[in-house]
Amino acid sequence: MNLPPRLEVTASFVPPCECLADIGTDHAYIPIHLIEKGVIKRAVASDIAAGPAKIALRNIKRHGLEDRISVVTGYGLEPIDCADVIVIAGMGGKVICDILTAGEKVARSARLVVIQPMTMVMDVRRFLSEKGFAITDEAIAKEGQKLYNIMAVRTGEEIIEDDIYFYVGKRLVEKKDPLLGEYIGKRIAALDISIDNMGNSVGELEKREQFISLKKQLLEVLDDYRS
Numbered sequence: 001m002n003l004p005p006r007l008e009v010t011a012s013f014v015p016p017c018e019c020l021a022d023i024g025t026d027h028a029y030i031p032i033h034l035i036e037k038g039v040i041k042r043a044v045a046s047d048i049a050a051g052p053a054k055i056a057l058r059n060i061k062r063h064g065l066e067d068r069i070s071v072v073t074g075y076g077l078e079p080i081d082c083a084d085v086i087v088i089a090g091m092g093g094k095v096i097c098d099i100l101t102a103g104e105k106v107a108r109s110a111r112l113v114v115i116q117p118m119t120m121v122m123d124v125r126r127f128l129s130e131k132g133f134a135i136t137d138e139a140i141a142k143e144g145q146k147l148y149n150i151m152a153v154r155t156g157e158e159i160i161e162d163d164i165y166f167y168v169g170k171r172l173v174e175k176k177d178p179l180l181g182e183y184i185g186k187r188i189a190a191l192d193i194s195i196d197n198m199g200n201s202v203g204e205l206e207k208r209e210q211f212i213s214l215k216k217q218l219l220e221v222l223d224d225y226r227s
């Protein structure tokens with residue numbers, strides 16, 4: 001099964017393993033793809049809602065994989081008793097953090113958790129750092145004009161020396177991700193809009209200064225990246 005770039009990059013973060021849990025599976029494309037490629041032996045495809053679980057089961061049957069992928073329903077990691085690797089993709093950053101908090105024991109017992117937050121990526125990086133999850137790898141995928149962040153996470157202390165790494169992932173900078181320049185460009189454009197639209201109240205002037213300083217730091221990261 002061929003996957004679109006967001007799911008392809010997410011799936012590429014999954015190492016060979018016995019059992020994968022795909023949380024918020026919807027169509028179950030990730031486990032189907034990884035079994036067909038021989039990366040994983042079996043999987044649990046889980047979703048909170050009955051409709052997506054039904055779609056998952058239909059796709060799994062279509063690919064003749066019902067003996068390798070089981071479908072369960074429930075909140076986050078609740079239906080999962082054990083998994084070598086966990087994928088939580090295509091949900092808002094807040095939902096992903098809530099799932100990791102509620103299912104912390106299961107998340108920490110996995111070898112790796114691959115997350116792909118659709119929103120609030122900076123808050124997710126901060127949450128992971130505060131909770132004692134280290135980001136071991138990170139990548140950006142592009143579909144149309146949209147960029148998506150994918151992170152591999154496991155239990156472990158990570159020293160974030162500088163707040164800028166909550167804005168641009170440290171691993172993205174270290175490995176000079178091919179899409180990092182474009183990613184930073186978009187962040188700067190968003191900051192410029194916020195800066196231009198700010199008023200003159202004390203609070204807004206303070207925020208403005210913070211945004212200007214952040215923009216300066218992002219430009220420095222961009223300069224290093226291009227050099």
Ligand SMILES: C[S@@+](CC[C@H](N)C(=O)[O-])C[C@H]1O[C@@H](n2cnc3c(N)ncnc32)[C@H](O)[C@@H]1O
Pocket residue numbers: 007023024025026027046047048049052074075076077088089090091095099
């Ligand atoms: C947009 S789809 C993403 C599907 C797939 N993972 C992807 O990345 O393309 C989000 C799915 O997550 C499910 N979902 C949302 N909150 C959830 C939760 N707390 N626990 C499990 N599944 C959840 C939704 O029902 C939906 O099927």
